[in-house]
Amino acid sequence: MGNGIIKYLKNIVDAVLSIIYSERDECPLCKAYMEESFLCQRCLNKINFITGSFSIKREDYSFKCYSLANYSDNIAHMIIRLKYKKDFQCGEVLGHLLSKKIIESGIHAHYLTFVPMTKKAIKKRGYNQSEYLAKVVGKYLDIPVIKSLSKTKDTLDQIGLNSSERWNNVHDSFYIYNKNKINNKKIILIDDVITTGATAYNCAKELMNNGAKEINILTVAKSNV
Ligand SMILES: [Zn+2]
Incomplete structure:
Protein backbone atom coordinates (compact mmCIF):
# COMPACT_ATOMS: atom_id res chain seq x y z
CA MET A 1 0.00 0.00 0.00
CA GLY A 2 2.86 2.31 0.94
CA ASN A 3 4.58 1.52 -2.34
CA GLY A 4 1.34 2.25 -4.21
CA ILE A 5 1.17 5.75 -2.79
CA ILE A 6 4.83 6.38 -3.56
CA LYS A 7 4.31 5.22 -7.15
CA TYR A 8 1.21 7.40 -7.45
CA LEU A 9 3.09 10.46 -6.14
CA LYS A 10 6.03 9.70 -8.44
CA ASN A 11 3.67 9.64 -11.43
CA ILE A 12 2.29 13.03 -10.45
CA VAL A 13 5.80 14.46 -10.04
CA ASP A 14 6.84 13.02 -13.42
CA ALA A 15 3.75 14.52 -15.08
CA VAL A 16 4.43 17.95 -13.58
CA LEU A 17 8.10 17.80 -14.57
CA SER A 18 7.22 16.81 -18.14
CA ILE A 19 4.92 19.85 -18.42
CA ILE A 20 7.60 22.16 -17.05
CA TYR A 21 10.33 20.76 -19.29
CA SER A 22 8.20 20.59 -22.44
CA GLU A 23 7.43 24.30 -22.00
CA ARG A 24 11.08 25.11 -21.42
CA ASP A 25 12.17 23.23 -24.53
CA GLU A 26 9.76 25.08 -26.77
CA CYS A 27 10.36 28.68 -27.84
CA PRO A 28 7.24 30.65 -26.79
CA LEU A 29 7.30 32.61 -30.06
CA CYS A 30 8.17 30.19 -32.88
CA LYS A 31 7.58 26.91 -31.01
CA ALA A 32 10.95 25.59 -32.21
CA TYR A 33 12.95 23.29 -29.95
CA MET A 34 15.55 25.36 -28.08
CA GLU A 35 18.58 24.76 -25.93
CA GLU A 36 18.30 28.24 -24.41
CA SER A 37 16.03 28.69 -21.44
CA PHE A 38 13.71 31.55 -22.46
CA LEU A 39 13.72 32.37 -26.16
CA CYS A 40 15.42 30.66 -29.10
CA GLN A 41 18.46 32.33 -30.66
CA ARG A 42 16.62 33.05 -33.94
CA CYS A 43 13.85 34.91 -32.10
CA LEU A 44 16.39 36.71 -29.91
CA ASN A 45 18.24 37.84 -33.07
CA LYS A 46 15.06 39.56 -34.27
CA ILE A 47 15.04 41.87 -31.25
ZN1 LIG B 1 11.87 31.16 -31.44
Missing part, protein backbone atom coordinates in the same frame (compact mmCIF):
# COMPACT_ATOMS: atom_id res chain seq x y z
CA ASN A 48 16.47 45.32 -31.86
CA PHE A 49 18.14 45.82 -28.46
CA ILE A 50 19.00 49.33 -27.24
CA THR A 51 22.24 49.87 -25.35
CA GLY A 52 22.65 52.39 -22.54
CA SER A 53 20.03 54.91 -21.44
CA PHE A 54 18.44 58.21 -22.46
CA SER A 55 16.98 61.10 -20.46
CA ILE A 56 13.45 62.37 -20.08
CA LYS A 57 13.80 66.00 -19.10
CA ARG A 58 11.00 68.43 -18.40
CA GLU A 59 10.26 71.17 -15.83
CA ASP A 60 12.26 70.41 -12.67
CA TYR A 61 13.32 66.84 -13.21
CA SER A 62 15.42 64.74 -15.52
CA PHE A 63 15.07 60.97 -15.33
CA LYS A 64 17.24 58.28 -16.84
CA CYS A 65 15.27 55.80 -18.89
CA TYR A 66 16.49 52.33 -19.76
CA SER A 67 14.57 50.61 -22.56
CA LEU A 68 15.32 47.09 -23.57
CA ALA A 69 14.58 47.34 -27.29
CA ASN A 70 12.82 49.25 -30.03
CA TYR A 71 9.11 48.56 -30.37
CA SER A 72 9.27 46.22 -33.35
CA ASP A 73 9.26 42.58 -34.38
CA ASN A 74 9.41 40.10 -31.53
CA ILE A 75 9.40 42.64 -28.70
CA ALA A 76 6.15 44.11 -30.04
CA HIS A 77 4.68 40.60 -30.46
CA MET A 78 5.52 39.65 -26.89
CA ILE A 79 4.13 42.90 -25.43
CA ILE A 80 0.88 42.48 -27.38
CA ARG A 81 0.60 38.86 -26.26
CA LEU A 82 1.19 39.76 -22.62
CA LYS A 83 -1.13 42.76 -22.76
CA TYR A 84 -4.06 41.49 -24.77
CA LYS A 85 -3.83 37.68 -24.83
CA LYS A 86 -2.93 36.80 -21.25
CA ASP A 87 0.29 35.16 -22.47
CA PHE A 88 2.25 35.11 -19.22
CA GLN A 89 5.02 33.00 -20.73
CA CYS A 90 5.88 36.05 -22.84
CA GLY A 91 5.71 38.11 -19.63
CA GLU A 92 8.23 35.74 -18.09
CA VAL A 93 10.62 36.16 -21.05
CA LEU A 94 10.31 39.96 -20.98
CA GLY A 95 10.81 40.06 -17.20
CA HIS A 96 13.91 37.91 -17.56
CA LEU A 97 15.33 40.25 -20.23
CA LEU A 98 14.51 43.31 -18.07
CA SER A 99 16.39 41.74 -15.16
CA LYS A 100 19.45 41.30 -17.36
CA LYS A 101 19.16 44.97 -18.43
CA ILE A 102 19.17 46.09 -14.78
CA ILE A 103 22.27 44.02 -14.01
CA GLU A 104 24.12 45.13 -17.17
CA SER A 105 23.26 48.80 -16.49
CA GLY A 106 24.36 48.58 -12.85
CA ILE A 107 21.18 50.22 -11.53
CA HIS A 108 20.64 49.86 -7.80
CA ALA A 109 17.22 50.06 -6.19
CA HIS A 110 15.53 49.47 -2.85
CA TYR A 111 12.23 48.83 -4.58
CA LEU A 112 10.67 48.12 -7.94
CA THR A 113 7.38 49.79 -8.73
CA PHE A 114 5.13 50.04 -11.78
CA VAL A 115 2.92 52.42 -13.73
CA PRO A 116 -0.58 51.95 -12.29
CA MET A 117 -3.88 51.44 -14.09
CA THR A 118 -7.30 52.60 -12.93
CA LYS A 119 -9.48 50.05 -11.11
CA LYS A 120 -11.81 50.09 -14.10
CA ALA A 121 -8.99 49.29 -16.54
CA ILE A 122 -7.67 46.46 -14.32
CA LYS A 123 -11.15 45.00 -14.08
CA LYS A 124 -11.44 45.04 -17.86
CA ARG A 125 -8.04 43.39 -18.53
CA GLY A 126 -7.86 41.31 -15.37
CA TYR A 127 -4.33 42.39 -14.50
CA ASN A 128 -1.80 45.18 -14.92
CA GLN A 129 0.90 44.04 -17.36
CA SER A 130 3.49 46.46 -15.90
CA GLU A 131 2.85 45.10 -12.40
CA TYR A 132 3.23 41.59 -13.79
CA LEU A 133 6.60 42.51 -15.35
CA ALA A 134 7.76 44.15 -12.10
CA LYS A 135 6.92 40.98 -10.17
CA VAL A 136 8.88 38.79 -12.58
CA VAL A 137 11.90 41.11 -12.30
CA GLY A 138 11.51 41.20 -8.52
CA LYS A 139 11.53 37.41 -8.42
CA TYR A 140 14.75 37.17 -10.48
CA LEU A 141 16.64 39.95 -8.71
CA ASP A 142 15.16 39.53 -5.24
CA ILE A 143 14.05 43.17 -5.04
CA PRO A 144 10.70 43.91 -3.35
CA VAL A 145 7.90 45.21 -5.58
CA ILE A 146 5.66 47.91 -4.11
CA LYS A 147 2.55 49.67 -5.32
CA SER A 148 3.55 53.29 -4.93
CA LEU A 149 1.09 55.09 -7.18
CA SER A 150 -2.57 55.02 -8.03
CA LYS A 151 -4.39 56.23 -11.10
CA THR A 152 -7.83 57.61 -10.47
CA LYS A 153 -8.53 59.46 -13.68
CA ASP A 154 -9.51 57.43 -16.72
CA THR A 155 -7.35 58.91 -19.44
CA LEU A 156 -7.60 58.38 -23.18
CA ASP A 157 -5.36 55.71 -24.66
CA GLN A 158 -2.07 57.47 -25.45
CA ILE A 159 -2.00 55.70 -28.83
CA GLY A 160 -3.37 58.04 -31.46
CA LEU A 161 -2.55 61.26 -29.59
CA ASN A 162 0.20 63.65 -30.64
CA SER A 163 3.03 64.60 -28.29
CA SER A 164 1.42 67.62 -26.58
CA GLU A 165 -1.92 65.81 -26.31
CA ARG A 166 -0.14 62.93 -24.60
CA TRP A 167 1.45 65.25 -22.02
CA ASN A 168 -1.92 66.92 -21.34
CA ASN A 169 -3.75 63.61 -21.23
CA VAL A 170 -1.77 62.20 -18.29
CA HIS A 171 -1.11 65.45 -16.42
CA ASP A 172 -2.24 65.09 -12.79
CA SER A 173 -3.37 61.51 -13.35
CA PHE A 174 -1.10 59.75 -10.86
CA TYR A 175 -1.14 60.03 -7.08
CA ILE A 176 1.15 58.75 -4.38
CA TYR A 177 -0.12 55.57 -2.76
CA ASN A 178 2.50 54.40 -0.27
CA LYS A 179 4.30 57.55 0.84
CA ASN A 180 5.98 56.17 3.98
CA LYS A 181 7.70 53.38 2.09
CA ILE A 182 9.31 55.50 -0.61
CA ASN A 183 10.93 58.14 1.59
CA ASN A 184 14.63 58.47 0.68
CA LYS A 185 14.48 55.29 -1.43
CA LYS A 186 15.96 54.47 -4.82
CA ILE A 187 13.23 53.06 -7.02
CA ILE A 188 12.97 51.55 -10.50
CA LEU A 189 9.69 52.42 -12.21
CA ILE A 190 8.62 49.76 -14.72
CA ASP A 191 6.33 50.13 -17.73
CA ASP A 192 5.81 48.16 -20.94
CA VAL A 193 6.30 50.87 -23.59
CA ILE A 194 7.65 54.42 -23.53
CA THR A 195 6.88 56.86 -26.32
CA THR A 196 6.97 60.56 -25.40
CA GLY A 197 7.75 59.64 -21.79
CA ALA A 198 4.74 61.62 -20.53
CA THR A 199 3.29 58.77 -18.46
CA ALA A 200 6.60 57.67 -16.93
CA TYR A 201 7.69 61.28 -16.27
CA ASN A 202 4.50 62.13 -14.41
CA CYS A 203 4.74 58.98 -12.30
CA ALA A 204 8.41 59.57 -11.49
CA LYS A 205 7.75 63.23 -10.67
CA GLU A 206 4.98 62.28 -8.20
CA LEU A 207 7.38 59.88 -6.47
CA MET A 208 10.15 62.52 -6.27
CA ASN A 209 7.70 65.15 -4.99
CA ASN A 210 6.80 62.74 -2.19
CA GLY A 211 10.30 62.03 -0.92
CA ALA A 212 11.87 59.39 -3.18
CA LYS A 213 15.65 59.72 -3.48
CA GLU A 214 16.12 58.53 -7.06
CA ILE A 215 13.89 57.18 -9.80
CA ASN A 216 15.14 55.25 -12.80
CA ILE A 217 12.64 54.33 -15.50
CA LEU A 218 12.77 50.88 -17.08
CA THR A 219 10.63 49.86 -20.04
CA VAL A 220 10.50 46.87 -22.31
CA ALA A 221 10.20 48.94 -25.45
CA LYS A 222 10.77 52.40 -26.84
CA SER A 223 8.36 53.46 -29.53
CA ASN A 224 8.55 56.45 -31.85
CA VAL A 225 4.85 56.57 -32.68
Whole structure:
Protein backbone atom coordinates (compact mmCIF):
# COMPACT_ATOMS: atom_id res chain seq x y z
CA MET A 1 0.00 0.00 0.00
CA GLY A 2 2.86 2.31 0.94
CA ASN A 3 4.58 1.52 -2.34
CA GLY A 4 1.34 2.25 -4.21
CA ILE A 5 1.17 5.75 -2.79
CA ILE A 6 4.83 6.38 -3.56
CA LYS A 7 4.31 5.22 -7.15
CA TYR A 8 1.21 7.40 -7.45
CA LEU A 9 3.09 10.46 -6.14
CA LYS A 10 6.03 9.70 -8.44
CA ASN A 11 3.67 9.64 -11.43
CA ILE A 12 2.29 13.03 -10.45
CA VAL A 13 5.80 14.46 -10.04
CA ASP A 14 6.84 13.02 -13.42
CA ALA A 15 3.75 14.52 -15.08
CA VAL A 16 4.43 17.95 -13.58
CA LEU A 17 8.10 17.80 -14.57
CA SER A 18 7.22 16.81 -18.14
CA ILE A 19 4.92 19.85 -18.42
CA ILE A 20 7.60 22.16 -17.05
CA TYR A 21 10.33 20.76 -19.29
CA SER A 22 8.20 20.59 -22.44
CA GLU A 23 7.43 24.30 -22.00
CA ARG A 24 11.08 25.11 -21.42
CA ASP A 25 12.17 23.23 -24.53
CA GLU A 26 9.76 25.08 -26.77
CA CYS A 27 10.36 28.68 -27.84
CA PRO A 28 7.24 30.65 -26.79
CA LEU A 29 7.30 32.61 -30.06
CA CYS A 30 8.17 30.19 -32.88
CA LYS A 31 7.58 26.91 -31.01
CA ALA A 32 10.95 25.59 -32.21
CA TYR A 33 12.95 23.29 -29.95
CA MET A 34 15.55 25.36 -28.08
CA GLU A 35 18.58 24.76 -25.93
CA GLU A 36 18.30 28.24 -24.41
CA SER A 37 16.03 28.69 -21.44
CA PHE A 38 13.71 31.55 -22.46
CA LEU A 39 13.72 32.37 -26.16
CA CYS A 40 15.42 30.66 -29.10
CA GLN A 41 18.46 32.33 -30.66
CA ARG A 42 16.62 33.05 -33.94
CA CYS A 43 13.85 34.91 -32.10
CA LEU A 44 16.39 36.71 -29.91
CA ASN A 45 18.24 37.84 -33.07
CA LYS A 46 15.06 39.56 -34.27
CA ILE A 47 15.04 41.87 -31.25
CA ASN A 48 16.47 45.32 -31.86
CA PHE A 49 18.14 45.82 -28.46
CA ILE A 50 19.00 49.33 -27.24
CA THR A 51 22.24 49.87 -25.35
CA GLY A 52 22.65 52.39 -22.54
CA SER A 53 20.03 54.91 -21.44
CA PHE A 54 18.44 58.21 -22.46
CA SER A 55 16.98 61.10 -20.46
CA ILE A 56 13.45 62.37 -20.08
CA LYS A 57 13.80 66.00 -19.10
CA ARG A 58 11.00 68.43 -18.40
CA GLU A 59 10.26 71.17 -15.83
CA ASP A 60 12.26 70.41 -12.67
CA TYR A 61 13.32 66.84 -13.21
CA SER A 62 15.42 64.74 -15.52
CA PHE A 63 15.07 60.97 -15.33
CA LYS A 64 17.24 58.28 -16.84
CA CYS A 65 15.27 55.80 -18.89
CA TYR A 66 16.49 52.33 -19.76
CA SER A 67 14.57 50.61 -22.56
CA LEU A 68 15.32 47.09 -23.57
CA ALA A 69 14.58 47.34 -27.29
CA ASN A 70 12.82 49.25 -30.03
CA TYR A 71 9.11 48.56 -30.37
CA SER A 72 9.27 46.22 -33.35
CA ASP A 73 9.26 42.58 -34.38
CA ASN A 74 9.41 40.10 -31.53
CA ILE A 75 9.40 42.64 -28.70
CA ALA A 76 6.15 44.11 -30.04
CA HIS A 77 4.68 40.60 -30.46
CA MET A 78 5.52 39.65 -26.89
CA ILE A 79 4.13 42.90 -25.43
CA ILE A 80 0.88 42.48 -27.38
CA ARG A 81 0.60 38.86 -26.26
CA LEU A 82 1.19 39.76 -22.62
CA LYS A 83 -1.13 42.76 -22.76
CA TYR A 84 -4.06 41.49 -24.77
CA LYS A 85 -3.83 37.68 -24.83
CA LYS A 86 -2.93 36.80 -21.25
CA ASP A 87 0.29 35.16 -22.47
CA PHE A 88 2.25 35.11 -19.22
CA GLN A 89 5.02 33.00 -20.73
CA CYS A 90 5.88 36.05 -22.84
CA GLY A 91 5.71 38.11 -19.63
CA GLU A 92 8.23 35.74 -18.09
CA VAL A 93 10.62 36.16 -21.05
CA LEU A 94 10.31 39.96 -20.98
CA GLY A 95 10.81 40.06 -17.20
CA HIS A 96 13.91 37.91 -17.56
CA LEU A 97 15.33 40.25 -20.23
CA LEU A 98 14.51 43.31 -18.07
CA SER A 99 16.39 41.74 -15.16
CA LYS A 100 19.45 41.30 -17.36
CA LYS A 101 19.16 44.97 -18.43
CA ILE A 102 19.17 46.09 -14.78
CA ILE A 103 22.27 44.02 -14.01
CA GLU A 104 24.12 45.13 -17.17
CA SER A 105 23.26 48.80 -16.49
CA GLY A 106 24.36 48.58 -12.85
CA ILE A 107 21.18 50.22 -11.53
CA HIS A 108 20.64 49.86 -7.80
CA ALA A 109 17.22 50.06 -6.19
CA HIS A 110 15.53 49.47 -2.85
CA TYR A 111 12.23 48.83 -4.58
CA LEU A 112 10.67 48.12 -7.94
CA THR A 113 7.38 49.79 -8.73
CA PHE A 114 5.13 50.04 -11.78
CA VAL A 115 2.92 52.42 -13.73
CA PRO A 116 -0.58 51.95 -12.29
CA MET A 117 -3.88 51.44 -14.09
CA THR A 118 -7.30 52.60 -12.93
CA LYS A 119 -9.48 50.05 -11.11
CA LYS A 120 -11.81 50.09 -14.10
CA ALA A 121 -8.99 49.29 -16.54
CA ILE A 122 -7.67 46.46 -14.32
CA LYS A 123 -11.15 45.00 -14.08
CA LYS A 124 -11.44 45.04 -17.86
CA ARG A 125 -8.04 43.39 -18.53
CA GLY A 126 -7.86 41.31 -15.37
CA TYR A 127 -4.33 42.39 -14.50
CA ASN A 128 -1.80 45.18 -14.92
CA GLN A 129 0.90 44.04 -17.36
CA SER A 130 3.49 46.46 -15.90
CA GLU A 131 2.85 45.10 -12.40
CA TYR A 132 3.23 41.59 -13.79
CA LEU A 133 6.60 42.51 -15.35
CA ALA A 134 7.76 44.15 -12.10
CA LYS A 135 6.92 40.98 -10.17
CA VAL A 136 8.88 38.79 -12.58
CA VAL A 137 11.90 41.11 -12.30
CA GLY A 138 11.51 41.20 -8.52
CA LYS A 139 11.53 37.41 -8.42
CA TYR A 140 14.75 37.17 -10.48
CA LEU A 141 16.64 39.95 -8.71
CA ASP A 142 15.16 39.53 -5.24
CA ILE A 143 14.05 43.17 -5.04
CA PRO A 144 10.70 43.91 -3.35
CA VAL A 145 7.90 45.21 -5.58
CA ILE A 146 5.66 47.91 -4.11
CA LYS A 147 2.55 49.67 -5.32
CA SER A 148 3.55 53.29 -4.93
CA LEU A 149 1.09 55.09 -7.18
CA SER A 150 -2.57 55.02 -8.03
CA LYS A 151 -4.39 56.23 -11.10
CA THR A 152 -7.83 57.61 -10.47
CA LYS A 153 -8.53 59.46 -13.68
CA ASP A 154 -9.51 57.43 -16.72
CA THR A 155 -7.35 58.91 -19.44
CA LEU A 156 -7.60 58.38 -23.18
CA ASP A 157 -5.36 55.71 -24.66
CA GLN A 158 -2.07 57.47 -25.45
CA ILE A 159 -2.00 55.70 -28.83
CA GLY A 160 -3.37 58.04 -31.46
CA LEU A 161 -2.55 61.26 -29.59
CA ASN A 162 0.20 63.65 -30.64
CA SER A 163 3.03 64.60 -28.29
CA SER A 164 1.42 67.62 -26.58
CA GLU A 165 -1.92 65.81 -26.31
CA ARG A 166 -0.14 62.93 -24.60
CA TRP A 167 1.45 65.25 -22.02
CA ASN A 168 -1.92 66.92 -21.34
CA ASN A 169 -3.75 63.61 -21.23
CA VAL A 170 -1.77 62.20 -18.29
CA HIS A 171 -1.11 65.45 -16.42
CA ASP A 172 -2.24 65.09 -12.79
CA SER A 173 -3.37 61.51 -13.35
CA PHE A 174 -1.10 59.75 -10.86
CA TYR A 175 -1.14 60.03 -7.08
CA ILE A 176 1.15 58.75 -4.38
CA TYR A 177 -0.12 55.57 -2.76
CA ASN A 178 2.50 54.40 -0.27
CA LYS A 179 4.30 57.55 0.84
CA ASN A 180 5.98 56.17 3.98
CA LYS A 181 7.70 53.38 2.09
CA ILE A 182 9.31 55.50 -0.61
CA ASN A 183 10.93 58.14 1.59
CA ASN A 184 14.63 58.47 0.68
CA LYS A 185 14.48 55.29 -1.43
CA LYS A 186 15.96 54.47 -4.82
CA ILE A 187 13.23 53.06 -7.02
CA ILE A 188 12.97 51.55 -10.50
CA LEU A 189 9.69 52.42 -12.21
CA ILE A 190 8.62 49.76 -14.72
CA ASP A 191 6.33 50.13 -17.73
CA ASP A 192 5.81 48.16 -20.94
CA VAL A 193 6.30 50.87 -23.59
CA ILE A 194 7.65 54.42 -23.53
CA THR A 195 6.88 56.86 -26.32
CA THR A 196 6.97 60.56 -25.40
CA GLY A 197 7.75 59.64 -21.79
CA ALA A 198 4.74 61.62 -20.53
CA THR A 199 3.29 58.77 -18.46
CA ALA A 200 6.60 57.67 -16.93
CA TYR A 201 7.69 61.28 -16.27
CA ASN A 202 4.50 62.13 -14.41
CA CYS A 203 4.74 58.98 -12.30
CA ALA A 204 8.41 59.57 -11.49
CA LYS A 205 7.75 63.23 -10.67
CA GLU A 206 4.98 62.28 -8.20
CA LEU A 207 7.38 59.88 -6.47
CA MET A 208 10.15 62.52 -6.27
CA ASN A 209 7.70 65.15 -4.99
CA ASN A 210 6.80 62.74 -2.19
CA GLY A 211 10.30 62.03 -0.92
CA ALA A 212 11.87 59.39 -3.18
CA LYS A 213 15.65 59.72 -3.48
CA GLU A 214 16.12 58.53 -7.06
CA ILE A 215 13.89 57.18 -9.80
CA ASN A 216 15.14 55.25 -12.80
CA ILE A 217 12.64 54.33 -15.50
CA LEU A 218 12.77 50.88 -17.08
CA THR A 219 10.63 49.86 -20.04
CA VAL A 220 10.50 46.87 -22.31
CA ALA A 221 10.20 48.94 -25.45
CA LYS A 222 10.77 52.40 -26.84
CA SER A 223 8.36 53.46 -29.53
CA ASN A 224 8.55 56.45 -31.85
CA VAL A 225 4.85 56.57 -32.68
ZN1 LIG B 1 11.87 31.16 -31.44
